[in-house]
Amino acid sequence: MPESSDIRAWIDAHRRRRQSNKVLHGHPSPMFWLDREVPICDVMANRRTAAETMRKKINLYVGTPYCLPTQPDRCGFCLFPSEVYRNRQQLDTYLNYLRREGELFRPWLGGAELASIYFGGGTSNLYRADQYAPLMGIVRELFDIPSDIEVTLEGIPQTFTREKLEAMQAAGINRISMGVQQLDDELIKASGRRQNAAQVFDTVDACRDLGLPLSIDLIFGWPNQTVDHMLSDLRALVATGITHITNYELNVAGRTDFSRNRRHELPTTEQNLEMYRIGRDYLVAEGFRQTTPYDFERAGPVPSAYLYEELFRQPFRMGDANGHAGANGHGNGAGRRHPGANGHGNGVGRGHPGETLVGYDAWGWGFAGISFFFGAPDSPGWAYMNHVRVDDYFRDLDAGRFPVMRGFHYTPEDLHLHLLFQEMQGLEVDGARFRALTGRDVVADYRAIWGELAELDWVRVEDQQIRILGDGAFYLPLVQNLMARDRLEEMRRERVAGVAGASAFSAA
Known part of the structure; x- marks a missing residue:
């Protein structure tokens, strides 16, 4: 256990660095996903074994590779894989390959229960209106889609039209996520997008008319953005009656234009905190309620919740005999029997009468899809990603291979950190529930860290409840890195040793 002075020194040394959120990948970063041979059949067999002791559902992500060309490339800031969209034929070809990947997984996932669906990208509203029924048809070939589950499609303002929204709704899509980033017509030009505020409000109006729930993403920390810019955007969107706003800090990394050429135009970490x-x-x-460091919801005529993300944060929940989550949607079963000490379901079904454990695996179907299959009692499971180049994705499918690029086989410690970090995204951790889930006492294990964070008013620990407070939400990536620093250092050493060993082998 590190000393308090060491913890505070580490925090002070890192708090002025830019934050980089762990919303998508949790622990560890994909830089450590180094296994080039992911045994998909074994992963699926382990899932089938786990399904003998808990109810299993799929949180389904369906990717689209393409984005409109921009100057600078990738809107100047985006770190997600994508390829340039040129014509409809690309999408027709891609849908054919998407269907072929689904057929490879049919023996393992065909007919599996779905919990939610998310169409992401790339840009999933690039399809023409008449392509949404075939897109949903490909999903229906593999799964029965319950009429009451959340089906979200994300896109950008300039490629939403009322005709497309009507076609999406008719196909079964019942929630829209729009990546606005900036409402200000001048600031958005830094991204190279041909986007304007009128397109945003037209989409808001069309979704309202159609009764489609809509969430909007904004970014703060943008080049040349001020507090006044940010507040102007928020006020304009709040005035529309929208019930879900995601306002997140710009991630600055990699070879993006913002990272390489615009750092001098970016607000400082202190300004981002303000x-x-x-x-x-x-x-x-x-009237909004903060549900994650970046998400804010309020009551309204259409639902504001975002189930796909909620299940990502908490992939094991107590539910009723039909697999529906507990009363608050989070399976608050403190003291009930969740998966055993190794984090996997050997105590399943022994909770309160009528309750059972539900495990939500995440399957990333398509280009650059990210998957999380949490395994069986003797195997903590895998995370893996599909190819991030379309040609590689097509090549593997042409050869009858699963289109997997690389992955990570969890150890019990890594799975513990992943589950803890994802739960922390919800700004609170029920320690009793987590102990029943994993066999780990997170209050005691990190007592010195909680103590230092409490001194900073970043957390409050009462009994077994850990709540992220105040600036703690902004600094959550820092807190997570602090908690994992020993394991991350160990993984870095292993990575360096592995690279050195591979070099020596190739030179022999």
């Missing part, structure tokens, strides 16, 4: 505080306080004052 934006975070002011944006949060404004939204809370307007």
Whole structure:
């Protein structure tokens, strides 16, 4: 256990660095996903074994590779894989390969229960209106889609039209996520997008008319953005009656234009913290409830919740005999029997009468899809990603191979950190529930860290409840890196040793 002075020194040394959220990948970063031979059949067999002791559902992600060309490339900031869209034929070809990947997985996942569906990208609203029925048809060939599950499609303002939205709704899509980033017509030009505020409000109006729930993503920490810019965007969107806003800090990394050429135009970490505080306080004052460091919801005529993300944060929940989550949607079963000490279901079904454990695996179907299959009692499971170049994705499918690029086989410690970090995204951890789930006492294990964070007013620990407070939400990536630093250092050493060993082998 590190000393308090060491913990505070580490925090002070890192708090001025830019934050990089762990929403998508959890622990560890994909830089450590180094297994080039992911045994998909074994992964699927382990899932089948796990399904003997808990109810299993799929949180389904369906990827689209393509984005409109921009100058600078990838909107200047995006770190997600994508390829340039040129014509409809690309999408027709891709849908054919998407169907072929589904057929490879049919023996393992065909007919599996779905919990939610998310169409992401790339840009999933590039399809023409008449392509959404075939897109949903490919999913229906593999799965029965319950009429009451959340089906979200994300896109950008300039490629939404009322005709497309009507076609999406007719095909079974019942929630829209729009990546606005900036409402200001001048600031958005830094991304190279041909986007304007009128397109945003037209989409908001069309979704309202159609009764489609809509969430909007904004970014703070943008080049040349001020607090006034941010507040102007938030006020304009709040005035529309929208019930879900995601306001997140710009991730600056890699070979993006913003990272390489615009750092001098970016707000400092201290200025980003000020934006975070002011944006949060404004939204809370307007009746929004903060559900993650970046997500804010309020009651309204259409649902504001985002089930796909909720299940990503908490992939094991107590539910009733039909697999429906507990009363608050989070399976708050403190003291009930969740998976055993190794984190996997050897105590399943022994909770309160009528309750059973539900495990939500995430399957990333398509280009660059990210999957999480959490395994069986004797195997903590895998995370893996599909190819991030379309030609490689097509090549593997042409050869009858699973189109997997690389993955990571969890150890019990890594799975513990992954589950803890994802739960922390919800700004609270029920320690009793987590102990029943994993066999780990997170209050005791990290007592020195919680103590230092409490001194900073970043967390509050009462009994077995850990709540992220105040600036703690902004600094959550820092907190997670602090908690994992020993394991991450060990993994870095293993990575260096592996690279050195491979070099020596190739030179022999």
